[in-house]
Amino acid sequence: MRAPTEGIWAAAWRRLRRDKVGMAALAVVLLFLLMVGLASAGLIASDWQQERGVSYAPPTFMGPAERDEANGLPVPKGPNVDLGDIDPLAPQYKAWAERAATYEHAEAEKATTLPFGADLQGRDVLAKAVQGAKVSVLVGVLAAVVATIIGTVLGALAGFFGGKVGDLLEWVYNVFTSIPGILLIFAFAAVAGRGTQSVVLILGFAGWTGIYRLVRAEFLKHSVREYVRAAEAIGASTTSRMFRHILPNISHVLLVQLSVHVVGFIKAEVILSYLGLGVAVDEVSWGTMLAEAQTELIQGYWWQLAAATLFMAVFVTAFSLFTDALRDALDPKLRGLE
Amino acid sequence: MLLSIQDLHVAFRVGKEQGTVIRTEAVGRGEVGVSLDVPENTTVALVGESGSGKSVTAMSVLNLLPDNAERRGRIAFQGRDLLQASLSELQALRGRDIACVFQDPMSSLNPVFTVGRQVSEPLRKHLGLSARQALARAEALLEEVGLPEPKRRLSNHPHELSGGQQQRVMIAMALACEPKLLIADEPTTALDVTIQRQILELLARLKEKHRMSMLFISHDLGVVGEIADEVVVMRHGTVRERGPVARIFCDPQDAYTRALLACRPSLQQGARLMAIDDLPSAKAVTPLPKDPAAPVVLQVEGLTKSFWLRHGVFGRREFKAVKGASFTLRRGHTIGVVGESGSGKTTMGLALLRLHEPHSGPEGGRVTFDGHDLLTLSPRDMLPMRRRIQVVFQNPYASLNPRFAIGRTLVEPMAIHHIGASDAEREDRARALLQRVGLDDSAMNKYPHEFSGGQRQRVAIARCLTLNPDVLVLDEAVSALDVSVQAQVLNLLKDLQDELGLAYVFISHDLAVVRFMADEVMVMKDGDVVEQAPVSQVLHHPQQDYTRRLLAAIPRGYVPQ
Numbered sequence: 001m002r003a004p005t006e007g008i009w010a011a012a013w014r015r016l017r018r019d020k021v022g023m024a025a026l027a028v029v030l031l032f033l034l035m036v037g038l039a040s041a042g043l044i045a046s047d048w049q050q051e052r053g054v055s056y057a058p059p060t061f062m063g064p065a066e067r068d069e070a071n072g073l074p075v076p077k078g079p080n081v082d083l084g085d086i087d088p089l090a091p092q093y094k095a096w097a098e099r100a101a102t103y104e105h106a107e108a109e110k111a112t113t114l115p116f117g118a119d120l121q122g123r124d125v126l127a128k129a130v131q132g133a134k135v136s137v138l139v140g141v142l143a144a145v146v147a148t149i150i151g152t153v154l155g156a157l158a159g160f161f162g163g164k165v166g167d168l169l170e171w172v173y174n175v176f177t178s179i180p181g182i183l184l185i186f187a188f189a190a191v192a193g194r195g196t197q198s199v200v201l202i203l204g205f206a207g208w209t210g211i212y213r214l215v216r217a218e219f220l221k222h223s224v225r226e227y228v229r230a231a232e233a234i235g236a237s238t239t240s241r242m243f244r245h246i247l248p249n250i251s252h253v254l255l256v257q258l259s260v261h262v263v264g265f266i267k268a269e270v271i272l273s274y275l276g277l278g279v280a281v282d283e284v285s286w287g288t289m290l291a292e293a294q295t296e297l298i299q300g301y302w303w304q305l306a307a308a309t310l311f312m313a314v315f316v317t318a319f320s321l322f323t324d325a326l327r328d329a330l331d332p333k334l335r336g337l338e
Numbered sequence: 339m340l341l342s343i344q345d346l347h348v349a350f351r352v353g354k355e356q357g358t359v360i361r362t363e364a365v366g367r368g369e370v371g372v373s374l375d376v377p378e379n380t381t382v383a384l385v386g387e388s389g390s391g392k393s394v395t396a397m398s399v400l401n402l403l404p405d406n407a408e409r410r411g412r413i414a415f416q417g418r419d420l421l422q423a424s425l426s427e428l429q430a431l432r433g434r435d436i437a438c439v440f441q442d443p444m445s446s447l448n449p450v451f452t453v454g455r456q457v458s459e460p461l462r463k464h465l466g467l468s469a470r471q472a473l474a475r476a477e478a479l480l481e482e483v484g485l486p487e488p489k490r491r492l493s494n495h496p497h498e499l500s501g502g503q504q505q506r507v508m509i510a511m512a513l514a515c516e517p518k519l520l521i522a523d524e525p526t527t528a529l530d531v532t533i534q535r536q537i538l539e540l541l542a543r544l545k546e547k548h549r550m551s552m553l554f555i556s557h558d559l560g561v562v563g564e565i566a567d568e569v570v571v572m573r574h575g576t577v578r579e580r581g582p583v584a585r586i587f588c589d590p591q592d593a594y595t596r597a598l599l600a601c602r603p604s605l606q607q608g609a610r611l612m613a614i615d616d617l618p619s620a621k622a623v624t625p626l627p628k629d630p631a632a633p634v635v636l637q638v639e640g641l642t643k644s645f646w647l648r649h650g651v652f653g654r655r656e657f658k659a660v661k662g663a664s665f666t667l668r669r670g671h672t673i674g675v676v677g678e679s680g681s682g683k684t685t686m687g688l689a690l691l692r693l694h695e696p697h698s699g700p701e702g703g704r705v706t707f708d709g710h711d712l713l714t715l716s717p718r719d720m721l722p723m724r725r726r727i728q729v730v731f732q733n734p735y736a737s738l739n740p741r742f743a744i745g746r747t748l749v750e751p752m753a754i755h756h757i758g759a760s761d762a763e764r765e766d767r768a769r770a771l772l773q774r775v776g777l778d779d780s781a782m783n784k785y786p787h788e789f790s791g792g793q794r795q796r797v798a799i800a801r802c803l804t805l806n807p808d809v810l811v812l813d814e815a816v817s818a819l820d821v822s823v824q825a826q827v828l829n830l831l832k833d834l835q836d837e838l839g840l841a842y843v844f845i846s847h848d849l850a851v852v853r854f855m856a857d858e859v860m861v862m863k864d865g866d867v868v869e870q871a872p873v874s875q876v877l878h879h880p881q882q883d884y885t886r887r888l889l890a891a892i893p894r895g896y897v898p899q
Contacts, residue, residue, distance in 0.1 A: 227740070230731060233729045234751035
């Protein structure tokens with residue numbers, strides 16, 4: 001008879017489970033996260049740096065590339081010309097050949113095709129894309145989370161308290177936005193150095209301003225609403241009013257911003273890596289793959305570009321659809337429209 | 339017959355489910371449609387509560403409905419069927435033969451255009467006047483609707499006018515082309531009573547002068563009784579009763595009309611309101627006599643509240659919103675605070691609870707509650723006081739957190755103040771209180787938007803009761819509710835007061851409601867307390883001019899000549 005009152009998240013999960021698109025998107029996002037987890041643990045694609053195939057081996061379905069010899073110089077017929085009488089090293093050749101035969105020499109057989117092709121060094125593009133997901137997803141999601149947290153906390157403080165606190169934060173915001181974004185990123189990058197962690201922090205610290213502005217406006221609007229006054233009247237603390245009462249009511253703004261920023265930061269990592277400020281040279285990300293792809297494309301080797309784009313497109317789309325579904329699930333008003 | 343609506347049905351497409359379009363019926367139910375006639379030179383009033391379909395009926399005449407509306411039936415205006423009319427034909431009619439005045443003048447006028455430009459627009463469009471002629475005509479119109487200094491007003495923007503003046507501008511626009519029919523959709527609902535009186539008199543005068551007809555939409559029977567010649571009572575999208583105003587008021591045939599007339603608190607009526615759908619047993623309760631020597635719970639002396647207004651770049655100027663209010667409130671008693679908008683009554687109520695932002699401006703005076711001055715307590719010492727003095731806000735749609743289920747809304751205050759040992763105990767208490775205010779258990783897991791306004795206000799009252807308060811500040815707590823729901827909530831508040839000995843600070847713009855609730859009345863104007871006396875004295879022997887004006891402005895309903 002008595003149903004315990006369910007919390008916001010329990011109710012949201014119940015609503016989300018009924019959203020087919022949302023659940024499919026969640027499954028894709030979880031698959032990506034699983035892939036990232038496995039790659040980080042070294043269980044898959046750990047050998048991405050091995051030369052698995054010949055240089056620019058095409059994807060399997062295209063079949064092996066025609067040999068270069070076929071359309072190179074014609075091979076001369078007949079035996080080689082004997083230069084023994086003028087070659088001063090000629091007497092040594094026989095002894096060297098015998099000595100060489102005593103060494104064991106195993107050249108791995110290089111595949112002529114790979115599932116998704118190979119790059120210049122003959123590395124498997126699929127393994128690269130999987131390994132690249134580790135860096136890109138981590139950078140995109142973590143940097144967006146960092147930016148959202150900074151933007152939300154500062155925006156909430158500025159919007160809720162106003163006055164001196166608000167003025168100070170507005171001043172900080174103005175300073176940050178007065179510097180062109182790319183310069184700001186360079187400045188942070190110069191201090192932080194290279195590496196995945198640095199990229200996360202750089203993008204997070206440089207990218208919170210837009211979220212701050214929106215959250216501040218929402219808090220300004222909501223903090224004078226009657227339900228917040230009512231919460232104050234029952235004695236709810238300031239923190240409780242800010243983060244338990246108002247925050248759920250503006251979660252739609254945060255979720256949309258989060259998903260927009262994930263996409264933006266994955267792209268920003270591309271630029272940083274391209275400029276040599278991003279991930280270390282011995283790491284791979286979707287960004288470095290795209291940077292390599294531009295020279296390859298001219299030569300007709302399109303598969304590295306395709307792999308990076310495909311992975312990025314699937315992840316970004318699934319992530320956006322999932323945050324959309326989550327936003328709907330968090331809004332109790334939309335329940336009637338199911 | 340000027341306008342004849344026959345068997346009108348209006349439905350809104352709200353979505354699609356498995357290939358079939360879902361519609362909600364706004365006007366007409368099943369096979370029963372809405373029919374009404376507006377003869378020449380007559381005011382027909384459309385009365386009903388929210389959701390009765392009265393506005394949709396009126397807006398479908400000129401097809402001012404959203405795109406997802408589907409209309410069928412017949413709307414004949416001077417013999418032409420408007421349902422079949424093309425958009426260009428309708429546009430030629432709009433503002434020319436049929437004009438509209440809407441509820442909220444603030445949002446019906448375009449804020450970026452001057453008054454002159456807006457009033458002259460229909461003149462240039464429909465009558466083909468030149469800009470100069472149109473402005474001269476606009477000035478004459480503004481003069482006719484009683485706007486002071488019409489020439490200067492032409493170059494004003496809407497925000498420079500008061501609400502009543504804005505509504506006059508709207509009426510001037512509507513009259514610009516001397517329409518044959520004026521559709522007035524709750525034209526006075528957003529206005530103060532004294533302004534409402536002026537606008538009603540203006541409309542009646544203009545209708546006589548221009549010999550036009552008026553379709554007057556209102557929820558307020560008091561207003562309707564004064565202005566209408568014929569009344570159509572609507573409920574749930576159908577017409578319940580129609581007839582001449584005298585018959586509707588003196589000899590109502592329909593049970594709903596009778597209930598609607600009975601549930602409105604008037605200045606004469608007894609101690610309990612009849613409510614539509616009220617429980618029969620509830621009517622038998624007799625009010626307990628008030629004990630004049632009951633202990634004092636709240637003592638307010640010279641309460642003032644100011645706001646800082648920005649002045650120049652760095653300067654600020656003090657605006658005194660409340661200029662000294664004093665009263666003594668005893669257990670089980672009610673003090674009514676009456677005033678028009680801007681009188682400072684809500685500011686005073688919130689100042690009692692210290693719900694204003696600390697840097698908004700200084701407060702002064704003393705609010706003594708249980709031996710403490712609430713205005714000087716630190717936030718930590720204020721917390722236990724918060725439990726005992728609670729507030730119910732005007733707008734039940736805004737005062738509940740839309741993301742909290744009702745159960746959570748009710749449990750939270752108890753958890754903050756450590757009432758009840760466990761969450762299970764608190765939930766039991768919340769259920770008991772929901773039943774007390776007339777809602778059932780299933781409400782616990784629902785969200786505010788699933789309830790009607792009256793039900794939400796009950797939840798808000800239950801939230802206050804979770805804390806066992808001594809004093810309840812009711813800030814226009816029933817103003818946003820339909821009359822029948824208003825009656826239920828007022829009865830509930832009275833019962834709770836008798837049962838729990840609550841003391842109320844009852845803030846309202848509506849003198850009739852205050853008379854019903856209060857023992858003592860405080861009349862406020864521009865931050866000053868104009869008059870303060872027991873309720874019968876204020877009503878029957880008002881000392882001040884302003885109080886007399888306020889009393890005279892209350893719509894009287896139908897008075898047989």
